[in-house]
Amino acid sequence: MTDVREPTAVANRETAVAEAAARLTRAAHDHKPCTPVRDLLGATDIGLAYAVQRRVVGERIAAGARVVGRKIGLTSESVQRQVGVNRPDFGVLLDDMDVTGRLAVPSGRLLQPRAEAEIAFVLDADLDDADLDDEDLGVERVRSAVGYAVAALEIVDSRVAGWDIAITDTIADNASSGLFVLGQQPVALGELTPREVTMRLYADGELASQGDGAACLGDPLAALLWLARTAREFGDPLRAGQVVLSGALGPLVPTPPGSTVRAELSGLGSVAATFSPEEPQG
Secondary structure, three states, rough: OOOOOOOOOOOHHHHHHHHHHHHHHHHHHHOOOOOOOHHHHHHOHHHHHHHHHHHHHHHHOOOOEEEEEEEEEEOOHHHHHOOOOOOOOEEEEHHHHHHOOOOOOOOHHHHOOOOEEEEEEEEEEOOOOOOOOOOOHHHHHHHHHHHEEEEEEEEEEEEEEHHOOHHHHHHOOOHOOOOOOOOOOEEEHOOOOOHOOOOOOOOEOEEEEEEEHHHOOOHHHHHHHHHHHHHHHHHOOOOOOEEEEEOOOOOEEOOOOOOOOEEHHHHHHHEEEOOOOOOOOO
């Protein structure tokens, strides 16, 4: 593991944010994973890591990308164990990350991809509620803001070499976001109990991962509530029309070029993706 300086030793926070963002952006541009950024941020300074995320995402928006939602990460204990992190985080979904309907997921855009099956919530109401305290912004409030749910695949990726990440590394790297695929069977929450959804994920026809909604912070709606409160605290609340990926319902599955994954979620149908045979650049 890379040695790190703790936050108290970070002499210039603004410089640290700029250098970490530049390292991650360069890794994405050059298609070459980089060393962890916790040498610049420390291993535990969550606020500093989100400052890097905002800078990286802001640069992509300035280049023409558009925000379409958020992803909740590290909600499953099995995934936390896989990547060595023990708390949830969130990232920003941009329009160019949505590869729904494409014949093949472009492997050349990815460095170290893994797939996970999730529930995607599509909101039809804002969750700003600045006048409400956390007790009032509760599960029923977030449930009522959901227009419908669909099955989803999140293709996570890391700009950090070997997935050698602490919590600050993954947050800074937009919560290790890559791409996502949405299913085509919208289901109203009145017809679905998210925590009871069961999931099976197949890789090249073989069962590779399984789990259920209870693996996602106990209930995917609890994950959505966590995000709604956290996003509001950061001054960028969830908005109507946005897609929210719940977090994994089971372990991650590697997705090398040429592979195919298919997830089956009870009550939500299936969602699949085939990865182009093109080797990642670099």
